[in-house]
Amino acid sequence: MTDNAGNHASTGPLLDRADERVKHEAGVGGALRAFLDRVRSGDLGSLPVIVGLIIIWTVFQSLNPVFLSANNLVNLLFDCSTVGVIALGVVCVLMVGEIDLSVGSVSGFSSALVGVLWVNQGWPVVLAIVAALIVGALIGGLYSFLFNRFGMPSFVSTLAGLLAVLGLQLYLLGSTGSINLPYGSPLVNFGQMLVMPYWVSYALAALAGLVIFLAGYRTAMRRKEAGLSSQSLASLVLRAVVLIVILEFLAFYMNTDRGVPWMFGLFVGLVIAMHYAMTRTKWGRSLNAVGGNREAARRAGINVRRVYASAFVLCSTLAAAGGIMAAARLASASQQAGTGDVNLNAIAAAVIGGTSLFGGRGSAYSALLGIIVIQSIASGLTLLDLSSSLRYMITGAVLAIAVIVDSLARRSRVSHGRA
Amino acid sequence: MTDNAGNHASTGPLLDRADERVKHEAGVGGALRAFLDRVRSGDLGSLPVIVGLIIIWTVFQSLNPVFLSANNLVNLLFDCSTVGVIALGVVCVLMVGEIDLSVGSVSGFSSALVGVLWVNQGWPVVLAIVAALIVGALIGGLYSFLFNRFGMPSFVSTLAGLLAVLGLQLYLLGSTGSINLPYGSPLVNFGQMLVMPYWVSYALAALAGLVIFLAGYRTAMRRKEAGLSSQSLASLVLRAVVLIVILEFLAFYMNTDRGVPWMFGLFVGLVIAMHYAMTRTKWGRSLNAVGGNREAARRAGINVRRVYASAFVLCSTLAAAGGIMAAARLASASQQAGTGDVNLNAIAAAVIGGTSLFGGRGSAYSALLGIIVIQSIASGLTLLDLSSSLRYMITGAVLAIAVIVDSLARRSRVSHGRA
Amino acid sequence: MAEIAKETAREHEAVLSLRGVSKNFGAVSALTDIDLDVHAGEVVALVGDNGAGKSTLVKVLAGVHQPTSGTITFKGKPVTLSDPSAALGLGIATVFQDLALCENLDVVANIFLGRELEPLRLDEVSMEIRAWTLLNELSARIPSVREPVASLSGGQRQTVAIARSLLLDPKVILLDEPTAALGVAQTAEVLDLIERVRDRGLGVVMISHNMEDVRAVADRIVVLRLGRNNGIFYPDASNQELVSAITGASDNSVSRRAGRRRAMQQNSEEARP
């Protein structure tokens, strides 16, 4: 009702530091101490998954030194991108507490569509891609219609979609079985070999750090002005520098081989965009709210149906995009595309990365982290000569181990009352 | 604190009919009117699914009159039983809001185990079955350990289990690929041809009605004595008679062909037992409570971990049982057993039957109804000559249609404030 | 029931008025034939026994439930409140009894839910400042507005819910037991607040079981009983009167308890020398 915001900057404790029960730490040392505190209390964000990942990497590297070679890592980045984009869409539907079981089929169908339209029908490739994305969006629209209009559980509607869309895919490719995408065409190059020029990768790494720093600095200044606590300049600089060093090193290492794939760049770009959308826009807020408490969101005047619709549409569209990327990677649109474990891998990537199946908790980065875990396991195991039976067993075991770290951390978070 | 239960039977309104805002109906006419009221307000239990089923049946029957032939229905009953038993286990884990993605693998593995132990190693068949069930239970135990001890989301642990157990199955069958179970052995006979003698099927149908009547009558008497409202004798009799007539007719119709399979009898027996356990025992109450509000259940002194453990163990054990039944039906333990869509079908059956993925809502009958829906679609389509692509599309579409009825009913229930 | 002098000072047309509103849940009739008027600059207290239908009535007004029958008129025009955003759009802000907060979001996000500043680039700093201002106004003691609401105490949540409803510029505020979980200081602030918004010309509907609070701020007291209107009182009605309208009997547990206590006190006084 009143509107006397601003200008508390005078004296007394900061606006958000008035409660004497809360410990606060200031400066770089304080930030470090606060971090250790958080480690102890289990509030770690994605750290545990990263720890799990490092364990996996160490083990595989010691088993076969090719694993961490730049060449193999570049392959890993290529492979991550396709399912990763699908997983990113899955994060959206999981955020609202729903599921999409048909992402695999949709990805396969969209690759078939691109193959048919582009190669067989002679459409321009861009048009074919746009058409496939639109069809993907329409499928998502259909799910959201069934959900909003009839209240059909998404598990059932997307299961029906899984089957129906697979049928469509088989039908499209029926006479040919699979369609080879022309080798050397831009799309296939993009999926198979296009890497960033070295300077671009270095520049992007630096840019990331810079943006983080500037955004942080701007916020800190505004908060200070407004009488709120703010991060110290030193810790902002430290964070940005650490980030830049890590990214530059990674870029450098990849550049000793082919370099950073543009396809991975696209994936990371989408992840960052999605992260921004999920955390810094009204839409993202609504997504979180609907996932956390649908009725509360509705009572807050949020158009709940539209939020669901956006999640389903986004998921199917990204699935279609992932399918097109997979087709580019394979230089072929085949009947097998999208079948098998694509579905499960995409959903698992989101869940392993820390997105909850029950809605309201998750982040775009979980798709990135999760898919890297899954593909690392797959890639590590292809470097060992194993029979299929052993490979399955070990994949299962490694997956469990990778997630135990995260689960333990989350547990301790619960016992510290921060679940 | 006080203990003056009983003997309100004197005058005045019944103990549970004191609130003047609630409309109550009495007698047979009243029961009918109450039923119509419920239909109107959407509180229908499994009725909508049954309506969906009837629609499917009518359509398939009109497309191919063989569909409702006794012969085909007997096949349907056989086919329902195997995945149905697995779905029954899935209902348990869904009730506590968890999931088991590995039921397919576990079923395949247990069939492989029976094959190896019985056929290859020469164990007595009963011992082999018991061993497979125990191994199934142990797998469930492992999941519940990971869940209770490390808080690992069941989606991840059972996904890891899916892979690891599949590996075990391939390993077990590695050298042989698949193992034929001897034709003519009791297990294979059970899975392929054993049907109830006619008098048994008629007697069981009558018994069901009788038990329902007697239980209802006993409760009604006790309630009347205690001064609570109770069902009228007439409506009890009516219900029992209707039930008996329907069941006897079904038994009669099946008996015009081979008869009612014992395997289906086993399945229905398990469903009824599970229904009893879920609704009429303390364990079932705990299962519902944990699924509805884990923290509330914990605060009520329920040993939440034990409840989760029981759900996981039961699910895996039933999956193992289902696998053995599937092996008996196929007379073979193969590498493909349990792969493909067994997982999805089992979970979908539970969900289609009305069990919620989010815990706390569901019933054992949902496994029965759901699997009949799924198998009816599959069976109906095998009777039509369709290409694979069309078959997939139609399966998807029919599935969606079958569930729309239920979804609509549930929606109207929500809008009437009874979700 | 007494007339009060202030009456003339208020607008006579009701901002919100209900005629013959009923709401059934299956076989239960939660509301039957309810009439209610809320004028601008007036605090209407809605009282009644547990399960009398007060919250149901508020939910009908907030667009959460659709009435089974009856008409709702807002500023003289009949309206259908098909969903909460319709009610919010008309300027009806509500604090629900079950609070309806998103436990996974932090305090700031909850307060601004659905009306975030700058949709495409949330202005977190301004929102946080505004949130602190609102909360301080309500004397809330919240350790941090960046913790998820799940970690707040019952009273802290209620304060957040109240802060939410103040954000828009509503015409009518519906408060469903807004002070039930609040401490003495916070309750005093909220009662002050209610008087302030009333004086700014808003219509206020307040539900409370605390007769003292009701009498302190209400201009009119509407009693519901078993889903029906059961009389309108004014703040100077006696406790006895109100309670028997609420419970439907003059011999009720409240009067019995009061009687017993009086007797005991007399006894102990007599026993004293």
Add this chain to the structure above:
Amino acid sequence: MAEIAKETAREHEAVLSLRGVSKNFGAVSALTDIDLDVHAGEVVALVGDNGAGKSTLVKVLAGVHQPTSGTITFKGKPVTLSDPSAALGLGIATVFQDLALCENLDVVANIFLGRELEPLRLDEVSMEIRAWTLLNELSARIPSVREPVASLSGGQRQTVAIARSLLLDPKVILLDEPTAALGVAQTAEVLDLIERVRDRGLGVVMISHNMEDVRAVADRIVVLRLGRNNGIFYPDASNQELVSAITGASDNSVSRRAGRRRAMQQNSEEARP
């Protein structure tokens, strides 16, 4: 702080006693160095501002949270309440502020949750009768005990939660704002009930923000402030005293409001002829 006569009538050893109990949630210290004694046949009221740590303390006693440090003694023996069933096992029954009911279960199932009659063949008839008896005792108006709790009103739920806690034969009852959502009649019944169980020799801890209720039934009033002990009072302490212990200042919104109201009343009285 006054002595009271009844003191001698009570056992002197505490059933439940806490020494130096602290509880941190991450960076927030919700409780710091709390001491508390509850004797048999005594009603201890726990009061404090919103977020003072009352519910946290009750949850520690109920085994829901584990204290970061400090000791709990039950009947002279130190105990660790590692989970709620441990506390229930000792005979500590609790009504939580957030009620902790299973919304998907019906009223009977909720009341009997965890202590169903006949585990292998639930005796629904006896349970239903018992449930009606308990609810009637609390003057609850619940349309049907066979509806899921989700469809009950706030006060009806609270009554269900209270009925739950009466089922076992506890030694100590912890009531976290038991009357917050209750109507006047139900509140009276619950206060009566508290007195009855106190007279049967149970220890009762009651949290409330309603000073009148507190004074009506409490034998001792323990004040928490920002997670610390802030004095022990007896029912005859003045409102002023209590409120300033709770808010930590004698100039607080309550007294300001009271002052304002007094001034207004005087004004209007003076204005009257």
Add this chain to the structure above:
Amino acid sequence: QESTVKDATIAFLMPDQASTRYEEHDHPGFVAEMSKLCPSCKVLYQNADANVSRQQQQFNSVISQGAKVIVIDPVDSTAAASLVKQAQAQGIKVIAYDRPIPSTPADFYVSFDNKEIGKMIATSLVEHLKAEKVPTEDVGVLEVNGSPTDAAAGLIRDGIHEGLADSGYKTLAEYDTPDWAPPKAQQWVSGQITRFGKKIVGVVAANDGTGGAAIAAFKAAGVNPVPPVTGNDATIAGLQLIISGDQYNTINKPSEIVAAAAAQVAIQLLEGKTPKADTTLFDTPSQLFKPTLITAENLKAEIIDKQVNGKPIQTAETLCTGRYAEGCKKLGITE
């Protein structure tokens, strides 16, 4: 005859688990021959579990590990074209194994012919029916194909169609078994039994798993005798069903022979020689082996008595367990 090649890395990439042959026969056969030709060479084995992108991953991975020759049985013959291009661009030789890669010529192709297999089982069944004097009017056969998403299954299906085309027997109905899953095949065949009853005089099933499933369906429906059912892959289960008289035929592909040939070609390519080709298929120099059709008549001769790499394909002990002992005696496998 040890080769001059030393320390080379050779990859052997197999497509799936649909039958056990790859891990039980092809891989061991390849390794055995390789260790004869070049003991210091390293063989990398991978199985793609019927997943195209996994095969691509494995392909890239073996290149990272320095493979100079890659023997690949493609999951998807068409899609493998890009893999071949990619490898050849880096000077790595590719040998197509089992399934051809039509659109881009590999360096060599060794195989049994899948289409031929389909044709053989179908023709053999038709001949059997004709020999039994089963009339052609008003009756027909069922056709149970492999997975609709499996290219090899598509080839077999084409072969079966060819084999049935002029036989005079109608195809009553046909079915693509999802994931090659026997339970699906069983359910489908059960349905067809209800539909066509006695009209079904035979079943052409694309492998032993689906064939066994068809037999189970007939048995469960109480059909006696079971009409002749084909198979493929000569799995133990399939052979045992032939021994017990339930299954009519299967196909034996002594994969060891083909695998050994692939190993020889690989070494020759490494040595820089041009391996000898029988023929050219899809512009690829090819060596094609003829699979053997197994029925009860020649089971003993082809499976038990014939030696491949010094051992029989299956021994009497593995096959003639339990209830198959009697059948074994009848076929003269055991005394």
